[in-house]
Amino acid sequence: MLPTSLSERFLRLFRFMDRNSDGVVEYETDLLEVAKLIAQRKFPEATPDYQELFDLLARTYNWENTRRDLDHDGKVTPNEFIQGHEQLAKQMAAHPSEGIAFIAKAAGGFFDILDLDGDGYLSLADVQDYADAYCKGGDWVAANFTQLLDSAAAGDASTLGMSKALFLELVRQFWFESDQTLPGSHLFGQPAETSW
Ligand SMILES: [Ca+2]
Numbered sequence: 445m446l447p448t449s450l451s452e453r454f455l456r457l458f459r460f461m462d463r464n465s466d467g468v469v470e471y472e473t474d475l476l477e478v479a480k481l482i483a484q485r486k487f488p489e490a491t492p493d494y495q496e497l498f499d500l501l502a503r504t505y506n507w508e509n510t511r512r513d514l515d516h517d518g519k520v521t522p523n524e525f526i527q528g529h530e531q532l533a534k535q536m537a538a539h540p541s542e543g544i545a546f547i548a549k550a551a552g553g554f555f556d557i558l559d560l561d562g563d564g565y566l567s568l569a570d571v572q573d574y575a576d577a578y579c580k581g582g583d584w585v586a587a588n589f590t591q592l593l594d595s596a597a598a599g600d601a602s603t604l605g606m607s608k609a610l611f612l613e614l615v616r617q618f619w620f621e622s623d624q625t626l627p628g629s630h631l632f633g634q635p636a637e638t639s640w
């Protein structure tokens with residue numbers, strides 16, 4: 445069993461990913477649109493660059509959702525979502541260095557897609573557009589982003605935004621550290637729901 449702190453935050457992520465808020469995450473009705481919006485943001489539609497990025501995102505989202513869909517009915521329920529991550533958490537505990545390498549590759553690649561101007565930092569606009577793609581934008585995004593940046597060690601803080609090193613560490617904490625006092629536990633969290 446996952447610690448309650450982890451399953452609660454994964455449910456929060458689940459609600460974030462459930463774009464149309466109907467209680468299940470589906471590739472066609474939730475994630476396909478996100479792939480379009482994120483690719484459109486980076487490249488003009490109908491260009492080869494756009495198509496390549498869209499295909500990559502669509503393939504990745506479809507693969508992830510299929511992997512989580514344990515009964516193969518096309519819909520990922522909150523329970524399936526949690527169970528999938530239970531397996532992942534076990535693998536991470538057994539092979540931590542492979543887990544870190546996986547995060548650097550998967551989340552690092554996604555960081556580069558979101559970093560619109562390619563300067564190596566995520567700006568507030570980058571994360572706002574990301575939340576908007578899932579129909580989850582709002583004031584909470586800026587409040588959360590500021591809190592996450594403030595949480596960074598002085599050496600990592602930057603007026604440019606969130607560095608990739610900080611981002612990857614927050615992602616690692618979110619997925620694998622049950623300690624709720626770590627800043628990464630608050631990724632995707634609306635400030636009203638968190639206990640800073
Ligand atoms: Ca849905």
Ligand SMILES: [Ca+2]
Binds near residue numbers: 513515517519520524
């Ligand atoms: Ca299912």
Ligand SMILES: [Ca+2]
Binds near residue numbers: 561563564565605
């Ligand atoms: Ca940037």
